[in-house]
Amino acid sequence: MPNTKIPHATAKRLPIYYRYLHFLSDAGKKRVSSTELADAVKVDSATIRRDFSYFGALGKRGYGYDVNSLLSFFRKTLKQDKLTNVALIGVGNLGHALLNYNFHQSNNVRISAAFDINEDITGTIQSGVPIYHMNDMKEQLTVQQIKIVILTVPASVAQKVTNELVEVGIKGILNFTPMRITVPNTVRVQNVDLTNELQTLIYFLDKFGSHDTEA
Amino acid sequence: MPNTKIPHATAKRLPIYYRYLHFLSDAGKKRVSSTELADAVKVDSATIRRDFSYFGALGKRGYGYDVNSLLSFFRKTLKQDKLTNVALIGVGNLGHALLNYNFHQSNNVRISAAFDINEDITGTIQSGVPIYHMNDMKEQLTVQQIKIVILTVPASVAQKVTNELVEVGIKGILNFTPMRITVPNTVRVQNVDLTNELQTLIYFLDKFGSHDTEA
């Protein structure tokens, strides 16, 4: 019974599987077992089989999974078969790094517009991406029909900017600010909090019995 | 019965609470209720109360939690009362941004050394941090007694570098590479995978019934 309801925890692992399948395919590998995958992506093999099973019977007993068919299945599932345009809001330290970060390569995502208030950079093109002034944000997002943004503005303006994003129909926000922004529940927020990650790491430290932790 | 065993899910939320308490304290607020906190950090109030209760009875019925005592309790718990030195391995795009990123401000963490193979920058000081050559990594990490690193090297060398880190007794790795690195279970790895975050966001998109997702 495919696709009925994919658990949240499973969904978050799909990109990890996807990437490794990509790697295997590039390496010319034809088949892969859940055990082999487990070793590479550090997820228990039973969990992997369970995850896959939510999408139906993707494997073959005694054989494993066919790399290429699994890959193309996940490519569709993750909507990697078409290019997604996103905008970058806030071209500071981190924003600038993300402009150069090669999302496109493995991801089929392109940053097609960036916004900032700094007039030294607005109007220019950085790493192939035009930088607009924040004043033009709502207009450009509408015209370019962008539905996903990466938010790298200062925490102090995060909510204010978010409200504008919601107004123009943004559906997904990758939030790099430390603020927990408020949005209507038609909008999805994914938080990436660098400070938190470090603090969590420090916290877990001498608590040994360690190993891996998902971001 | 405090401190016996803090659930993983709880531990990952502590930094979020900590930061907001900091904010409240700075704003001169004396007390806060779980409901109020819940609204700000987007975690259910019952979950917050449960989380706190693992550390003992930190609040007062009918009153709420005292901001400053809660703050100083968490400061100790998260070891934010003393400065933690970390190293940055790999000063590329992202690494450079992290050098400028103000971990220190809210975090009491300092990047005290950075490493790269690019001889144009080794030997220089960037954003106040000396950049050493990777050849000197093991020596410097040992001398400086660094136990935590931020790993921003290319995926292709992630495991190789990790092995060296393990050799010199690194205990925590904040892994920005897309590789799932292998470490002995005395070492903790926290993965931050930017591409994954975006893909997850895209995946969740039209699956509406949305809202927040932790990184």
Place this chain on the structure above:
DNA sequence: AGGAATCTTTGAAAAAATTCACAAATTAAA
């Protein structure tokens, strides 16, 4: 002071996620 309102603490229930373990299917080897 008395009573209503607030708010934590915490058992217990519910929900979600992981893991075990084995039958069923397939491949590989002898």
Place this chain on the structure above:
DNA sequence: TTTAATTTGTGAATTTTTTCAAAGATTCCT
């Protein structure tokens, strides 16, 4: 062809996490 070795798919058990709900403690208002 028969046997041994793999390996999936999945009920069931377990573990983890979240949420409910009510008793107990305190504050606030009149």
